[in-house]
Amino acid sequence: MDDLQYGTRNKRGDWAPNQPAETAPLFALPPRLMAILKWLPHYFFPWNVIFAASAVAYWAWVIPPKETMQTFAIGWIAWLYAVNAICVLFFYGAFELHLYVLKRQENRFKYNGKFPAEQKSKAFWFESQNLDNMLRTFLSGVTVWTAVEVAMLWAYANGYAPWLSFTENPWTLAVVALVVPIIHEFHFFCIHRLIHTPFLYKWVHSVHHNSVNPSPWSSLSMHPVEHLLYFGTAFYHLILPSSPILMLYQLHYAGFGAIPGHVGFDKVEIGEDKLVNSHAYAHYLHHKYFEVNYGDALIPLDKWFGTWHDGTPEGEARMQERYRKRKEKLAARKARVEVRRAAQ
Template structure:
């Protein structure tokens, strides 16, 4: 595919889409019903459908019986970790293998024209972003993902949370499933903005931001505090009357879904004429500029409401630069007063 039909490439080899990021059409005024109806399939397919499918597979084939879940034990906890780790290895690893190791589409549609493997740095373990990110994912974040999973399954099994059966409460549970991505977006924005507070950024979130040029293994490369807070989004289903299947779905939106913002490519070419949209650009801009797009794609446009939204346009860049300038002026004035 010719990526220059969809965007532009600068002198450094970095690619950017021609189209600016847009909020979901139901936020536009006046609301266009045809645009909303056209957006619904994009919302459901393929990513949210994939995460729901994996949640169903976990519920029916991986999660132990309720009688087992009532008692905490290393046996079933380690089983869940093994399955989670294996699934991430296959899922993330497939993207890494084809698009970063074999480089099957070169730098077509790649936001940053360089590959992390070609840029050793002292900020990473063994001077390798790939090794560093891989180890942090499998020995920090995925164990914390599993800890959250164990805790909410244990809580549901012991009736410490309201477990609604699908037979009687399916309308509410369907609605809750449909808004689970919105729950993820609000939770992610809140904890993400929190760990950008200077002291927390220095000691916690900077670990993730070492990957300025993110790749699939960067997705779950986090400090333990961030790793726990990020996956703790599933605990909302202990507060809301829900079902453990939806808690697993919520967890998979976070765990498997983290790769979306870190793929590094706008489109993944599947065949000569077909490509899969990654929806990675909003979060790539966050990794590039650090203080924009704390949430996701704007399903709940908190970034827009709080003035952090960057849609990839020159106008957004100008607004960002003006905000950075005011921030610098405030810091300088504070330093002069001291």
């Protein structure tokens, strides 16, 4: 498949789409009804339906009975960790195998023309991005994911979280199910801005940003503190009128949903003539430039706070102008400090 029909490639082999990154029309003002209706299928397919289905499957075949979850016990906790680890291995591993090991579509639609395995770096354990990312995913990521999952299921089982039944509250639960991605977006933007503050970035978030050229295993390659903040999106269900299935959907949206944004390819080829959009471009630009696109563009929070970069020259100019103003402020602050010191 010819990816140059959809974008351009520079001399370094990096590919960029012809169309700039866009925010969803859901919160646009004035409202654009036709744009929303045209976009609406993308809200569900393919990713959100997959994550919701995985939550239902967990509830049907993985989650233990309510009586078991009322008491913390190594048996059911270890069982959940094992299932989470196996699911991550297969889901993340499928993308890694298809795109990075077998390289079935070579570098077609790949934002960064190079592959992480080709580049050694002392920023990573054993100087290997892939090995570092995998170890952090299973040692910390799946562990924290499971811990949050266990804590929430225990809370539901003991009546500490509002558990509504689908038979009695179908419309309330339907609304909560619809806003799960919005809850994630709001939460992700807030904690993402928080961990980009200098202290937390240096000691926490820099671990994730070591993967400037992200790949599937980069998705959950984070510091344990960031893992806790990230999976903390499930804690909203301690106060929302919800159910364990929707809480699991929230967790799966975070855990499995990290893949599309870090897959490193704009489109994944399925067969010879089908493409699945990853919608990863906005987040790839965040990994490339660090201080843009803190959200995933479902809610235009970056536009509202002036940190949006759509990949165009205009977006680049806005980013550079913001950097220039910040540099001027820092220089002015330093000058004022020096004047005070001289006056003393």
